[in-house]
Amino acid sequence: MSSSVEAITVLSSDGDEFKITVSAAKLSKPLNWMLEDVCFSDDCDEVPTIEVNSKTLVKVIEYCEKHAPRANSGASDSDAEELKKWDIEFMKMDVKDILFHILMAANYLHMEGLYDLACQTAADLMKGMTVSQIRKIFHIKNDFSSEEQEQLRRQHPGCSFD
Amino acid sequence: MNNLVLSPDSSKRYRHDVIDKKDVISELPDSLLHHILSFLSTRDAIRTSLLARRWKFLWTYLSDFNIKLEDRQKQIIHLFNQVDTILDKAKFIRRFSLVAFEDVNVDKVYYWIIILLLKHKIQELELSLDLRSPFLLANYSTVLKSLNVMNLELPCVLEVAGCVHFPCLKTLALHFITFVDETSAQQLFSGCPVLQKLTLDNCGWKNVQNVSIKIPTLTTLIIEDESDSILNCKVTIDAVNLRSLSYNYNFIIELIPVGLTSLADAYIDVSTIHPSLEQYTIPRAIRLFGGILHVKSLVLSKDALSTLSHAENLLSRLPTFHNLTHLGVDQEMYDFTGEALMDILEKSPKLEVLDIVDGFDQYFCSNGEVWTLRPAPHCIKYSLKFVRITDFWGRVAEMQFLMFLLKNATILRRIKIFCGESLSADLEKQAEINNQLQATRKGLPSCAIEFR
Structure with a gap:
């Protein structure tokens, strides 16, 4: 492949092929390394695999393509504002399913922006919620014994378990 | 853009490895959960310890704690217990902020500060307390080394011990404190050799006649006060690298700028001052302008221009602003x-x-x-x-x-x-x-x- 490639093909962990543009791949260090490998090795037929499932990879690539122009060239305040709104829409997804896959993928792909965005979104779901509401949203099982609960209640008198 | 380029039936192959009711969040690695908690308020973050065993100690790995008293009557005791719990359980505190306009026992505050400095080597300290008794900034020997940012909002008398030294302090903000005497004020300013940003907001200078803020690293100075009783106090600002000066002070003290050759921005904001005080304020205003002659950008707010306009022979008393x-x-x-x-x-x-x-x-x-x-x-x-x-x-x-x-x-x-x-x-x-x-x-x- 020549160095003038505009997009690279990658495989998801499910074995599906995806195309990602060079500028978008630059948002992730590991993707960028793959890109350099592909660009500098001639007749390399091997398509690199990314350990992220297809459903998540679609979203990750969507994020990269959206953020690439700004990351590569900088942008005005109004663009930043627009991008913020886009981020909020982008994160409107099922908590149990994609959010944590996105989080893990962003972590694995060293994508700071997406990582922070996913963590912020998870945190926003907890804000202002009672303990039992948070348990419900994230399906967290209360595994404290009654003694432990009593002890915690003493330690955090301002907080309620409900 | 559709990124999927192959396999028309690939959508069927999506792995559904998350069952609807599975607790996925608790399976995330600690570092990731810590990062999620860092986006929560301290209160909400600590509350997650009640969720389940997995969450019990996660918050103790947070490094920034911001505690604010919201409901006065109900929470004050809980709040102080919470501070004790945080100082005891947290592994490493980088920043600690306590905003509670309540009269606190000063000994308790000293205890907290010692723990924060000794155990946690805290970098940023912010205290807003309605302290009534005098507050002593003591010398905690080498432990003050870690402190980078200090913001004290304490409407009380501040005494600074003889050898207090903040070798790394970059940002210092003092609100509503009154210096107990000239030695304390001088000790504080002399003890911050690498300070970059200094805010003096409604500080009491009645016990100070002459103090010098000579800090070559200082780049930003903000001085604010709303009162209008003239004091016989001179504050010399000797800061060769000062770039930004914001002065909202009614000339109740005399500010003497020296060698502010790097000054880029100055914002001068003066409220209406009683005409009978003009004999004090006008010479002070003229002296201030004489000391900021290197400024590149100058904003005159409220009555700053009026104050100047009351000066006789203004033209001959103003310096030439060669860089403005x-x-x-x-x-x-x-x-x-x-x-x-x-x-x-x-x-x-x-x-x-x-x-x-x-x-x-x-x-x-x-x-x-x-x-x-x-x-x-x-x-x-x-x-x-x-x-x-x-x-x-x-x-x-x-x-x-x-x-x-x-x-x-x-x-x-x-x-x-x-x-x-x-x-x-x-x-x-x-x-x-x-x-x-x-x-x-x-x-x-x-x-x-x-x-x-």
Whole structure:
């Protein structure tokens, strides 16, 4: 492949092929390394695999393509504002399913922006919620014994378990 | 953009490895959960310890704690217990902020500070407490080394021990504290050798006569006070690298700037001062302006220009602002402040931008004579490029001012006019004003007049 490639093909962990543009791949260090490998090795037929499932990879690539122009060239305040709104829409997804896959993928792909965005979104779901509401949203099982609960209640008198 | 390029049936192969009711979040690695918690308020983050065993100690790995008392009556005891719990359980505290306007036992505060400094080697400390008894900044020997940012809002008397030294402190803000004596004030300022930003907000100087803030690393200084009782206190500011000065102080103390050769921005904001105090305030104002002569951008707010305009022989008492390129007046213009403005313009030979932020007063501006009586200053003739005027109605004084500029400013390129309410809708009147103004520009390079 020549160095003038505009997009690279990658495989998801499910074995599906995806195309990602060079500028978008630059948002992730590991993707960028793959890109350099592909660009500098001639007749390399091997398509690199990314350990992220297809459903998540679609979203990750969507994020990269959206953020690439700004990351590569900088942008005005109004663009930043627009991008913020886009981020909020982008994160409107099922908590149990994609959010944590996105989080893990962003972590694995060293994508700071997406990582922070996913963590912020998870945190926003907890804000202002009672303990039992948070348990419900994230399906967290209360595994404290009654003694432990009593002890915690003493330690955090301002907080309620409900 | 559709990124999926192969396998038409690939959508069937999506792995559904998350069952609907599975607790996925608790399976995430610690580092990831810590990061999620870092986006929560301290209160919410600590509350997650009640979710389940997995969450019990996660919060103790947070490094920034911001505690605020919201409901006065109910929570004060809980709050102090919470502080004790945090200081005890947290692994490493980088930043600690406690905002609770409650009378706290000062010994408890000392205890907290010692734990924060000794155990956690805290970098940022912010305390806003309604402390009534005197507060002693003691020397905790080498532990003050870690402190980078300190913000104290304590309406009490501050005593600073003899050998207190903050070798790494970059940002210091003091609000509402009163220095117990001159030695304490001097010790504090001398003990911050690498300070970059200093805020002195409503500090009490009644026990101080003479203090020197000599800090070569200082880049930003903010001094604020709303009171207006004149004190016999001199504060020398000797800061060769100071770039930004914000002064909102009514001249109740005498500020003596020394060697501020790097000053880029100065914001001077003075409230109306009783005329009987002018004998004190005017010399102080003149001295302040004498010390900021290197400034590049100057904004005069509230009554700063009025104060100057009450000085006799202002022109001869002002320094020449050789570097000043930007002047903003954030105060309604009157006839008498027009005179003072002309004096400043005359002393600013390189001015390029003039910004009249608050427009001209409706009643105290007559026929704009002030702009016709004197020859145009050097900067108007040879360096002024851009003028902005806000709250413009097209009255006589405003028109005279702009005509004066258009007639004399040879390289003026643009005037931006933000119209008052009735004018902003009246495009016909705007065109008429534009014609009238442009007519005075005859024989000079063109100048764009923009209405907003």
